[in-house]
Amino acid sequence: MKLGIPMEYLDDGGSQSCFSPDGTKYARMTPSTGLFFMNFDRSSGQLSNFKNVRTGSETNDHSVGVAFSPNSRFVYLVYRFDLYQVDTWAQDLQASLVHIDSWDGYVEGGIWAAGFDAAMLGPDCKIYIRTGTSNRVMHVIHNPNEKGKACNFEQHGIQLPARNHASIPNFVNYRLGYEPVCDSTLTRTWDIFSDLNEAIGYPNPVQSIMNIELLNRKNLIQNISILDLNGQVVAKKYFLNTNFKETIDLSSLDAGIYLVKVTDKSGQEYVIKSVKN
Secondary structure: OOOOOOOOOOOOOOOEEEEOOOOOEEEEEEOOOEEEEEEEEOOOOEEEEEEEEOOOOOOOOOOOEEEEOOOOOEEEEEOOOEEEEEEOOOOOOOOOOEEEEEOOOOEEOOOEEOOOOOEEEOOOOOEEEOOOOEEEEEEEEOOOOOOHHHHOEEEEEEEEEEEEEOOOOOOOOOOOOOOOOOOOOOOOOOHHHOOOOOEEEEOOOEOOEEEEEEOOOOOOEEEEEEEOOOOOEEEEEEEEEEEOEEEEEOOOOOOEEEEEEEEEOOOOEEEEEEEEO
8 A cells, every 4th residue: 555645856865764652653754855744553563644744944955854752742853954843633734833943053163064964862851963964062852742942942952072973873762652751860971071171182092193172162272292101291282373172293203102281271281191003
């Protein structure tokens, strides 16, 4: 049995699909055709009651995303520059469409545009949205069970410890048929975020160019010193135009273990252990 409408464009993997947490609904987003929404019978595996929702943001040149709220009522449609919400309890899905937000223009490092891309409901009842480029942020819907803008969407609300290129964790719904489907009290912290007064260096081990970043981007790097294990300075670099991120060339050093001492503009020092190949 055929169900739905033909796709207008072969999207080369730019689509996303998901089932609702209660297992009764199926949603698929395609870049050119918008939302495909269907009811799902878990016993027979049959899809039914096809509906198509379009927003006017359809395009052929970028991937899209889709995710259900924990209560399975709302489905979020993610386009490159826009986020929408649809109320699946409404008789007319198209009429229930609400525009939540547009991309605020955030660009990391002057090149990595943090637009919107694939989405995923997390075990903490929040919906996370990746960007389509290599940067260190993700977007988050804090209260996806709420209608309209009360869903509390925050752009680049998640700061990552390293660059993420167009990927997102796959949180499998192991709680199907049980309540609650997620737990909003869950929290997890990493040591790297325990103190913003830290610096990171990568790659590590390094062969030539090492990137140095201060986690607190308000702090600006003034100089970087490389010390051997005897405490002798073997390389040093000063920066006139200070930034929170700089590079230093270690290609002339012998293989071994070194300490990278970073001094910011206020005089605060940070130390990173590095292995030179």
